[in-house]
Amino acid sequence: QVQLVESGGGLVQPGGSLTLSCAASRFMLDYYTIAWFRQAPGKEREGVSCISSDGSTNYADSVKGRFTISRDNTKNTVYLQMNSLKPEDTGVYKCNAAYYRYNYWGQGTQVTVTS
Numbered sequence: 001q002v003q004l005v006e007s008g009g010g011l012v013q014p015g016g017s018l019t020l021s022c023a024a025s026r027f028m029l030d031y032y033t034i035a036w037f038r039q040a041p042g043k044e045r046e047g048v049s050c051i052s053s054d055g056s057t058n059y060a061d062s063v064k065g066r067f068t069i070s071r072d073n074t075k076n077t078v079y080l081q082m083n084s085l086k087p088e089d090t091g092v093y094k095c096n097a098a099y100y101r102y103n104y105w106g107q108g109t110q111v112t113v114t115s
Contacts, residue, residue, distance in 0.1 A: 002026045002104060006095055009109030012085055016113070020080040022095030022106060032097040034071065034078040038111070040091040048093070049080060062088070085113045 008020040022034060035050035049059045049069040057069050068081040078095060094108040 004095055004097055004104050004106035006093060006106040006109040009093060009111045011112045011114070013115055014086055014113055016085050017081070017083045018085065018111060020082065020093055020095075020109060020111070022078040022080075022097075024076045024097065024104075027097075027102075027104075028073075029071065029076050029078065029097060030073045032099040032102070034069075035096045035098070036069065036078075036080050036093055037096060038089075038091040038093045040088075043091075045094075051078060053099075082111070085111075087113045087115075089113050 003025045005023050006020060008018055012018055031053050033050055033052045036048040037045050038048050039045040047060060048063055049067055051057045051069045051071050066084045071078045090111060090113050092108040093111055095106045097104045
């Protein structure tokens with residue numbers, strides 16, 4: 001079964017760091033654009049960052065300079081390094097893999113930033 005599995009979420013204090021992972025099984029991420037989305041309670045889902053198959057990246061203004069997306073095709077995994085976390089970064093983070101008509105979502109991982 002094709003799957004994307006996120007991991008690495010947790011509870012962290014403001015200013016702290018977390019690294020999220022998005023691992024694919026039963027398909028190769030090499031040609032896919034991978035995006036991270038997040039959704040906070042009562043808010044709409046928002047795009048956080050994405051990385052294309054050629055390694056080009058984009059970030060939401062709210063996370064620029066704090067988050068870094070990267071991919072390791074040898075491990076079939078995409079990472080989201082999150083530094084200087086703020087309470088407003090709290091939410092369920094999900095990764096999405098897209099390539100033409102193929103589109104997959106993970107189940108999400110919770111990130112909670114609180115003192």
